[in-house]
Amino acid sequence: MKTTRPDTPESDNRSVMHGKKAAREAPMPSLGFMPFFMITVVVVLLDQATKLLVLAKIPLYHSIPVIEGFFNLTHIRNPGGAFGFMAAGSQGVRNLLFIGVSIVAMGLIVYFYRSTPKTYPYLASALAMIFGGAVGNLIDRLRFGEVVDFLDVYVGAYHWPAFNVADSAITVGITIFIAHLVLGKMPD
Numbered sequence: 001m002k003t004t005r006p007d008t009p010e011s012d013n014r015s016v017m018h019g020k021k022a023a024r025e026a027p028m029p030s031l032g033f034m035p036f037f038m039i040t041v042v043v044v045l046l047d048q049a050t051k052l053l054v055l056a057k058i059p060l061y062h063s064i065p066v067i068e069g070f071f072n073l074t075h076i077r078n079p080g081g082a083f084g085f086m087a088a089g090s091q092g093v094r095n096l097l098f099i100g101v102s103i104v105a106m107g108l109i110v111y112f113y114r115s116t117p118k119t120y121p122y123l124a125s126a127l128a129m130i131f132g133g134a135v136g137n138l139i140d141r142l143r144f145g146e147v148v149d150f151l152d153v154y155v156g157a158y159h160w161p162a163f164n165v166a167d168s169a170i171t172v173g174i175t176i177f178i179a180h181l182v183l184g185k186m187p188d
Helices: 009-025 033-057 091-115 121-144 165-182
Strands: 063-067 071-078 147-155
Touching (some): 033 071, 033 147, 121 147
């Protein structure tokens, strides 16, 4: 047997008040799955395609000058993290650590992305770029136990550590994220 509530001004008022409260407390929806997926796929495809070209066309430790005195394509392998962090450590421990950290970081990125309202498209895009870069480098770690790097920027004898497209996407994404933090433009 179904019971119904009487239509009284009090019951209408409570439902309106509850609706207003719920609307105030409900978070804005995120941009959704598709933009995140598309940005991630573009980053991963560009990263893996450029790495395949380097693997096929440039022997390990060889360089092709692009802008003399400033930029080369140099095929190297980075067994460590950013800037060669832990490169000399035990390969098993290093791979376990970097793969584990990558998976945890990717989970956090998905959480933050889902919590980012659609009114923050640059921040959401930055998170997707970071995620795509993490996936690109994780693929290398799973395939080779190290990351393929090839973008070599330098001035004279001073070289920036070689990097790749995934690293570039991560750097751009983190820069946008930090800009949001510094400028106080983070969502509530």
